[in-house]
Amino acid sequence: MKSLFITGTDTDVGKTYVTAGIAVTLRKMGIDIGVMKPFAAGIAQKKGFKSEDVEILSRAAQVNDPEDLVNPQFFPLPASPYTAWKTLKTKPKINTIFSCFKKLSKIHDMILVEGMGGIMTPILKEYYVTHLIKDMKIPTIIVTRSKVGTVNHTMMTVKMCQKYKIPIKGIIINNFEDGYPIADLKRDLQNLTGIKVLGTIPFIEDMSDASLYNIFKKNIDFKLLLK
Numbered sequence: 001m002k003s004l005f006i007t008g009t010d011t012d013v014g015k016t017y018v019t020a021g022i023a024v025t026l027r028k029m030g031i032d033i034g035v036m037k038p039f040a041a042g043i044a045q046k047k048g049f050k051s052e053d054v055e056i057l058s059r060a061a062q063v064n065d066p067e068d069l070v071n072p073q074f075f076p077l078p079a080s081p082y083t084a085w086k087t088l089k090t091k092p093k094i095n096t097i098f099s100c101f102k103k104l105s106k107i108h109d110m111i112l113v114e115g116m117g118g119i120m121t122p123i124l125k126e127y128y129v130t131h132l133i134k135d136m137k138i139p140t141i142i143v144t145r146s147k148v149g150t151v152n153h154t155m156m157t158v159k160m161c162q163k164y165k166i167p168i169k170g171i172i173i174n175n176f177e178d179g180y181p182i183a184d185l186k187r188d189l190q191n192l193t194g195i196k197v198l199g200t201i202p203f204i205e206d207m208s209d210a211s212l213y214n215i216f217k218k219n220i221d222f223k224l225l226l227k
């Protein structure tokens, strides 16, 4: 079963929420799901995992994998890995990402990898999220907003994936703020990019297992996602 890299058009578009929802749903469908956040950044949490994203993802997948396997590198600064490197003098370790991904792939049927920021988020000078996805050899899902401006961001993201020959499984519209009428946005994104919209996620009030399962099962085309 192919693992998936969940990228987005920007930071804060909902990559973590969407990855968590997919993890819960696939797990309830009987798939042994692992999760990974290659690089995480921000203020470290005082309890539990340093990264809140890693905590949300691990809980959703119900895994007990060690934190340094799920998240090989944490930068205590809300910035891209490149900027964190330059500021903190800690170089991003790409090879560790691949070895952890390999280990996780042996433990689980399928790994959901959450990206950092958007598709061009720099990791090293000439090495972006695009390169990481390409080197992990897995297809991607693009999470996008519904807010006006999203068409531009989505098209740029799709074009970059195509430039780097990254297979795109589909787009997920995270409709948690005011924006385009969803039917219009879905029509136009599909026509403009030729990529399927796998579904639209509404505002999530409750991040419990049952709530995420109901929302994602109802709104995402899992047949297409797993194809």
Ligand SMILES: Nc1ncnc2c1ncn2[C@@H]1O[C@H](COP(=O)(O)OP(=O)(O)O)[C@@H](O)[C@H]1O
Pocket: 008, 010, 011, 012, 013, 014, 015, 016, 017, 018, 174, 175, 176, 201, 202, 203, 204, 205
């Ligand atoms: N579908 C949603 N429903 C409710 N709130 C959401 C939803 N998607 C995102 N959010 C809000 O936006 C924030 C950023 O989402 P997150 O998934 O962490 O983005 P990313 O991982 O892309 O940085 C969340 O902490 C949450 O407050």
Ligand SMILES: [Mg+2]
Pocket: 015, 016, 053, 114
């Ligand atoms: Mg996140």
